[in-house]
Amino acid sequence: MKQITGGVCAAQGFKAAGVHCGIRKNQTKRDLALIVSDCPASAAAVYTTNLVKGAPLLVTKEHLADGKAQAILCNSGNANTCNADGPQIAKEMCQLAADQLGIVPEDVAVASTGVIGQPLNLAPIAAGMAPLAADLGYDNSLHAAMAIMTTDTIAKEAAVEFTLGGKTCHLGGIAKGSGMIHPNMATMLVFLTTDAAISSELLHKALSTDVQSTFNMVSVDGDTSTNDMVVILANGLAGNAPVTEENEEFAVFMKALNTVTMQLCRMLAGDGEGATRLLECRVQGAPDLATARTVAKAVICSSLVKAAMFGADANWGRVLCAIGYSGAAVDVQKVDVAFASAAGRIEVCKDGAGIPFSEEYAKEILLKDEIEIQVNLHMGEAESTAWGCDLTYDYVKINGDYRT
Amino acid sequence: MKQITGGVCAAQGFKAAGVHCGIRKNQTKRDLALIVSDCPASAAAVYTTNLVKGAPLLVTKEHLADGKAQAILCNSGNANTCNADGPQIAKEMCQLAADQLGIVPEDVAVASTGVIGQPLNLAPIAAGMAPLAADLGYDNSLHAAMAIMTTDTIAKEAAVEFTLGGKTCHLGGIAKGSGMIHPNMATMLVFLTTDAAISSELLHKALSTDVQSTFNMVSVDGDTSTNDMVVILANGLAGNAPVTEENEEFAVFMKALNTVTMQLCRMLAGDGEGATRLLECRVQGAPDLATARTVAKAVICSSLVKAAMFGADANWGRVLCAIGYSGAAVDVQKVDVAFASAAGRIEVCKDGAGIPFSEEYAKEILLKDEIEIQVNLHMGEAESTAWGCDLTYDYVKINGDYRT
Numbered sequence: 001m002k003q004i005t006g007g008v009c010a011a012q013g014f015k016a017a018g019v020h021c022g023i024r025k026n027q028t029k030r031d032l033a034l035i036v037s038d039c040p041a042s043a044a045a046v047y048t049t050n051l052v053k054g055a056p057l058l059v060t061k062e063h064l065a066d067g068k069a070q071a072i073l074c075n076s077g078n079a080n081t082c083n084a085d086g087p088q089i090a091k092e093m094c095q096l097a098a099d100q101l102g103i104v105p106e107d108v109a110v111a112s113t114g115v116i117g118q119p120l121n122l123a124p125i126a127a128g129m130a131p132l133a134a135d136l137g138y139d140n141s142l143h144a145a146m147a148i149m150t151t152d153t154i155a156k157e158a159a160v161e162f163t164l165g166g167k168t169c170h171l172g173g174i175a176k177g178s179g180m181i182h183p184n185m186a187t188m189l190v191f192l193t194t195d196a197a198i199s200s201e202l203l204h205k206a207l208s209t210d211v212q213s214t215f216n217m218v219s220v221d222g223d224t225s226t227n228d229m230v231v232i233l234a235n236g237l238a239g240n241a242p243v244t245e246e247n248e249e250f251a252v253f254m255k256a257l258n259t260v261t262m263q264l265c266r267m268l269a270g271d272g273e274g275a276t277r278l279l280e281c282r283v284q285g286a287p288d289l290a291t292a293r294t295v296a297k298a299v300i301c302s303s304l305v306k307a308a309m310f311g312a313d314a315n316w317g318r319v320l321c322a323i324g325y326s327g328a329a330v331d332v333q334k335v336d337v338a339f340a341s342a343a344g345r346i347e348v349c350k351d352g353a354g355i356p357f358s359e360e361y362a363k364e365i366l367l368k369d370e371i372e373i374q375v376n377l378h379m380g381e382a383e384s385t386a387w388g389c390d391l392t393y394d395y396v397k398i399n400g401d402y403r404t
Numbered sequence: 405m406k407q408i409t410g411g412v413c414a415a416q417g418f419k420a421a422g423v424h425c426g427i428r429k430n431q432t433k434r435d436l437a438l439i440v441s442d443c444p445a446s447a448a449a450v451y452t453t454n455l456v457k458g459a460p461l462l463v464t465k466e467h468l469a470d471g472k473a474q475a476i477l478c479n480s481g482n483a484n485t486c487n488a489d490g491p492q493i494a495k496e497m498c499q500l501a502a503d504q505l506g507i508v509p510e511d512v513a514v515a516s517t518g519v520i521g522q523p524l525n526l527a528p529i530a531a532g533m534a535p536l537a538a539d540l541g542y543d544n545s546l547h548a549a550m551a552i553m554t555t556d557t558i559a560k561e562a563a564v565e566f567t568l569g570g571k572t573c574h575l576g577g578i579a580k581g582s583g584m585i586h587p588n589m590a591t592m593l594v595f596l597t598t599d600a601a602i603s604s605e606l607l608h609k610a611l612s613t614d615v616q617s618t619f620n621m622v623s624v625d626g627d628t629s630t631n632d633m634v635v636i637l638a639n640g641l642a643g644n645a646p647v648t649e650e651n652e653e654f655a656v657f658m659k660a661l662n663t664v665t666m667q668l669c670r671m672l673a674g675d676g677e678g679a680t681r682l683l684e685c686r687v688q689g690a691p692d693l694a695t696a697r698t699v700a701k702a703v704i705c706s707s708l709v710k711a712a713m714f715g716a717d718a719n720w721g722r723v724l725c726a727i728g729y730s731g732a733a734v735d736v737q738k739v740d741v742a743f744a745s746a747a748g749r750i751e752v753c754k755d756g757a758g759i760p761f762s763e764e765y766a767k768e769i770l771l772k773d774e775i776e777i778q779v780n781l782h783m784g785e786a787e788s789t790a791w792g793c794d795l796t797y798d799y800v801k802i803n804g805d806y807r808t
Contacts, residue, residue, distance in 0.1 A: 052728030116721025311804030317520025324456030400715025
């Protein structure tokens with residue numbers, strides 16, 4: 001497994017593009033992205049569990065029902081959600097892309113991100129389709145990654161190279177997400193591509209399994225978006241014998257997928273709205289996986305823990321408090337807590353009670369950009385990690401007047 | 405039902421006191437409170453559902469097991485939670501109060517609020533007991549209300565006068581709470597007193613029923629405290645025939661209780677850490693009470709809704725989003741949303757989709773101190789209200805470095 005560059009274009013036969021078409025007022029901001037495979041691909045997706053679903057999700061779900069797709073079209077600046085004409089607009093977007101690419105609209109996945117409840121004007125998208133197609137290139141992942149950003153401060157790309165049946169394969173992706181992130185079965189917008197050959201069924205199995213330990217373990221603000229979606233296309237151009245059963249090759253594919261998604265998770269959490277720090281909560285010693293995940297997410301989601309981390313304050317009582325209300329059946333008298341970062345590691349709570357520690361050293365550890373909150377429940381062998389970020393003035397600023 | 409003053413001393417035979425004993429460094433801040441009934445009283449309490457429970461809660465639970473108590477001792481500045489010697493310290497606090505008052509320690513309820521995981525020094529409490537007793541007075545509710553404050557900016561008192569069996573009764577209380585507020589079966593610290601005669605059993609029934617529609621519907625930051633507790637003492641000095649069954653008099657008592665607790669709820673939410681606005685979410689048209697409550701709390705708890713209200717931004721999409729992930733089985737295509745305040749009312753969403761509205765008028769409405777978010781689910785007759793506050797820079801500031 002080798003880290004490579006190229007994002008959503010790392011895999012053979014995938015072109016990408018991103019242009020400014022005019023949905024956003026800021027003309028320097030790309031707002032329309034396209035990802036295209038040279039040939040039809042196996043496709044799978046997972047969607048937000050929010051009952052309010054963006055119109056593009058409904059249309060994408062319909063189009064991916066046959067397990068096939070060839071292109072992904074995505075705009076930022078408007079979520080096309082809670083609009084009476086939403087589904088119609090989403091369908092017309094697919095038609096526009098299909099016409100441009102000479103494929104059928106049913107092979108287009110569509111996504112939108114941005115403000116909810118404001119009609120999405122089709123005109124700039126229609127006008128932008130030709131420039132978008134002109135921008136398509138085998139090394140333009142970054143353009144697409146930039147075009148799907150909302151309040152993100154950095155474009156998010158990752159990719160790996162791996163081997164299946166003697167053939168060199170690639171898997172890569174781009175992601176956007178900064179606020180309204182608290183996934184529940186899927187998350188944010190993530191587009192993944194691979195040249196590995198794999199059946200739609202196993203592709204879906206791989207994706208839906210992977211998100212449980214990756215994107216579903218990321219929280220920025222506890223708000224599950226209406227437009228979260230993860231889409232993966234596998235075009236088979238690597239030439240491996242297609243993966244059609246859960247054998248060792250499937251395991252290799254899962255590992256490649258997980259390597260990319262884990263990186264994207266860390267990028268998403270670290271770029272959470274207003275964030276100054278990436279927080280990881282690693283829970284060990286849980287009686288089972290569900291407990292480990294519940295505890296890790298509760299700690300990562302606590303506003304008080306997040307604010308304490310912003311202040312580099314080793315207020316471990318808030319960690320214990322979050323574990324206590326997580327809903328997990330934990331023996332709080334057995335819990336150990338430690339903080340770790342590039343500056344070192346410090347134990348602050350043993351058997352559910354405080355122990356003396358150096359506040360100065362703790363401060364030094366917590367002033368780093370990436371902080372690990374380590375929890376040991378001493379009840380078993382299961383473990384889990386969740387990712388989040390600190391709660392800052394800028395989060396409030398960004399979200400106090402988002403629409404204007 | 406008449407609003408009166410007097411707080412926890414509004415009822416006959418209740419004295420209160422609050423002094424600075426030295427738990428806090430700031431010598432102008434009272435940090436030790438005492439409430440005493442002239443005679444033994446029926447007593448009931450509800451406690452946080454957090455698995456991590458402050459030591460005082462465990463001791464209070466033990467002391468109230470017989471349904472009787474005569475005094476409540478509470479300190480602020482230190483929660484006496486997650487300390488190895490916590491239970492012992494809490495018991496010794498009861499003993500100190502009992503010795504001072506000439507009663508048995510088992511008739512003392514004890515509470516603590518403040519930082520978690522730092523040992524509570526008994527010395528200042530022991531030294532403060534005599535001054536505390538000297539401060540006891542029949543009109544000193546405010547001293548006690550001030551002594552239990554942490555990050556609260558205002559002392560919280562409420563009281564009513566009502567009639568039971570021809571006798572004039574009173575019920576009043578004090579509350580503290582500003583952060584770490586997301587009650588689950590109980591909340592914050594609330595001490596209630598009444599001179600009505602009522603059995604311990606019915607007193608407990610009244611309290612545990614009432615909190616479900618009052619304190620359990622308040623959220624400041626989604627963090628369920630380890631030390632939340634609501635205690636009520638009923639000393640019977642009003643002379644009414646004791647309420648011992650669920651008759652009309654019990655209903656009158658419930659109404660008196662609810663009037664006081666509702667006022668305290670609004671004060672708690674309005675004084676949430678860093679808050680500039682009190683938010684009320686009123687859900688109507690729900691198929692059942694549980695759905696109404698789930699939806700109301702999800703809206704009130706959403707960080708994005710809270711931040712939008714801070715910015716006076718009519719971003720109703722976030723309200724719909726919160727309803728969608730609340731977990732309630734709602735038909736999102738039927739939902740109406742409106743904002744209301746002293747400046748007027750504006751409808752912003754109809755049948756789950758946006759409708760045109762004046763942004764200027766919406767802004768005017770949302771710039772008031774008290775905002776009502778009105779949701780109609782159009783599915784039935786049940787309704788519920790939840791209280792919260794906006795999310796502000798100051799919340800982050802207060803909680804970024806709470807311990808120092």
